[in-house]
Amino acid sequence: MNVYDSARMTDVLAPLGYEPTEDQTQADMVVLNTCHIREKASEKVFSELGRLREQQEENREQGRDLIIAVAGCVAQAEGQVIMDRSPWVDIVLGPQTYHRLPEMVARAERAAAQDDRRYTTNERRLRGFGILDTEFPAEPKFDHLPMPTAQGPSAFLSVQEGCDKFCTFCVVPYTRGAEYSRPASDILAEARKLVSDGARELTLLGQNVNAYHGNAAQGTGTWGLGRLIRALADINGLDRIRYTTSHPRDLDDELITAHADIPQLMPFLHLPVQSGSDKILRAMNRGHTGAEYRAKVDRLRTAVPDLVLSSDFIVGFPHESDADFADTMALVRDVGFIQAYSFKYSPRPGTPASAMESQVPEPVKSERLAILQEELMRQQNAFNQSCIGKTMAVLLDRPGRQPGQLVGRSPFMQPVHVPAEAGTVGDIVHARITSCSATSMAAIPVGKTGHDPLTTDRTCPV
Numbered sequence: 090m091n092v093y094d095s096a097r098m099t100d101v102l103a104p105l106g107y108e109p110t111e112d113q114t115q116a117d118m119v120v121l122n123t124c125h126i127r128e129k130a131s132e133k134v135f136s137e138l139g140r141l142r143e144q145q146e147e148n149r150e151q152g153r154d155l156i157i158a159v160a161g162c163v164a165q166a167e168g169q170v171i172m173d174r175s176p177w178v179d180i181v182l183g184p185q186t187y188h189r190l191p192e193m194v195a196r197a198e199r200a201a202a203q204d205d206r207r208y209t210t211n212e213r214r215l216r217g218f219g220i221l222d223t224e225f226p227a228e229p230k231f232d233h234l235p236m237p238t239a240q241g242p243s244a245f246l247s248v249q250e251g252c253d254k255f256c257t258f259c260v261v262p263y264t265r266g267a268e269y270s271r272p273a274s275d276i277l278a279e280a281r282k283l284v285s286d287g288a289r290e291l292t293l294l295g296q297n298v299n300a301y302h303g304n305a306a307q308g309t310g311t312w313g314l315g316r317l318i319r320a321l322a323d324i325n326g327l328d329r330i331r332y333t334t335s336h337p338r339d340l341d342d343e344l345i346t347a348h349a350d351i352p353q354l355m356p357f358l359h360l361p362v363q364s365g366s367d368k369i370l371r372a373m374n375r376g377h378t379g380a381e382y383r384a385k386v387d388r389l390r391t392a393v394p395d396l397v398l399s400s401d402f403i404v405g406f407p408h409e410s411d412a413d414f415a416d417t418m419a420l421v422r423d424v425g426f427i428q429a430y431s432f433k434y435s436p437r438p439g440t441p442a443s444a445m446e447s448q449v450p451e452p453v454k455s456e457r458l459a460i461l462q463e464e465l466m467r468q469q470n471a472f473n474q475s476c477i478g479k480t481m482a483v484l485l486d487r488p489g490r491q492p493g494q495l496v497g498r499s500p501f502m503q504p505v506h507v508p509a510e511a512g513t514v515g516d517i518v519h520a521r522i523t524s525c526s527a528t529s530m531a532a533i534p535v536g537k538t539g540h541d542p543l544t545t546d547r548t549c550p551v
């Protein structure tokens with residue numbers, strides 16, 4: 090979501106003459122787009138701001154300015170604290186107001202023209218330099234954003250934002266705000282534009298993407314995600330559809346049937362479960378049990394036998410006992426995941442779980458995380474190994490590290506390195522997997538390539 094937001098901020102800043110640079114020392118402005126989901130991510134912001142202050146001073150010595158903006162969820166949650174602790178920051182904006190960034194930058198440029206940097210940082214703060222906009226505007230930002238441009242064969246498309254579920258560990262409902270679904274007609278128009286720019290794969294984004302219930306594109310009422318995907322699949326040239334992140338509670342029959350019926354919908358689903366213990370799932374307010382999760386996975390696999398799963402896990406949630414953790418391990422072994430993200434529980438300010446008694450000691454969290462990750466890695470490796478010798482459709486989307494090599498994604502999301510000409514980025518090649526590591530695979534092309542009807546054939550490896 091932050092990658093998508095950063096791209097949209099780039100879009101809104103283009104008319105002001107700003108363009109992205111790979112070289113930070115050349116920048117006239119730096120926008121830090123931040124994540125508040127765990128403490129580690131938030132802490133990084135303040136250390137990075139210290140470094141940026143030095144660069145701002147160096148720039149000044151060379152007679153140019155450096156505008157510093159902090160965007161994203163840390164900005165939303167800690168806006169005033171950032172302004173107070175780092176008064177050299179010019180702009181603090183939340184995830185719902187970045188369509189207003191051009192206005193804010195223009196104000197910051199005016200302040201710079203008044204030579205606001207001649208004041209000490211403290212004086213600057215007292216003089217009211219610095220812009221803070223962490224509102225949740227009534228009108229969604231999407232109504233004010235320009236149409237995006239696809240930068241390659243694989244593009245993100247935000248369809249839903251925010252969350253009303255209030256899991257007891259999570260800051261998202263506070264930082265991203267209430268759940269909102271974009272109207273289906275806007276999404277279809279944006280998808281057609283991205284495909285006409287050359288995108289062949291779209292990943293639909295949302296904090297709770299399968300809670301999608303946007304206004305229908307035809308007739309009255311709303312569409313769920315399954316219905317939306319059906320309409321997207323009719324777009325000529327759109328060969329692959331993915332979506333993330335899903336909540337197990339919102340995985341309905343319409344979506345399961347869409348997986349069975351729509352070949353463009355890739356057979357890989359990220360479905361976070363967090364824990365295998367019913368006691369912990371209840372305390373997390375996840376709204377489902379371990380058995381209900383398993384039952385949904387069974388239904389998915391009945392509908393789509395080659396579907397593979399990834400997930401998110403939290404270990405060391407308050408009150409998590411050895412037996413609760415054993416339930417998580419049992420679920421992992423029974424369900425099987427080809428990839429996963431796993432985290433130690435991180436108490437987040439203002440969330441109910443941070444105030445719960447019986448916080449789990451750090452060493453216990455570390456020990457459980459190591460055990461869990463070992464099993465998850467074993468499963469990931471086993472899946473990758475099982476792919477060796479199989480042929481898969483790979484969408485080539487970027488240059489590899491070596492010349493004469495491109496990297497793409499398998500239908501199951503692994504990066505696949507393939508010998509190929511630079512000009513073939515955007516092709517879907519059928520490639521036989523020859524070797525693998527824990528996180529990627531190597532393959533040689535076999536059979537047809539390019540824009541042909543075979544391209545939606547995902548060629549099941551296992």
Ligand code: SAH
Nearest residue numbers: 258259296334361401402432433434435437
């Ligand atoms: N909406 C998704 C998850 C979004 S947050 C869902 O409901 O599943 C992404 C992941 O960050 C979560 O799945 C969770 O595993 C992790 N996470 C969120 N808050 C956390 C916290 N306080 N401590 C540790 N991990 C956390």
Ligand code: SF4
Nearest residue numbers: 252254255256259261
């Ligand atoms: Fe956070 Fe996901 Fe729970 Fe919403 S459903 S509160 S985003 S973990």
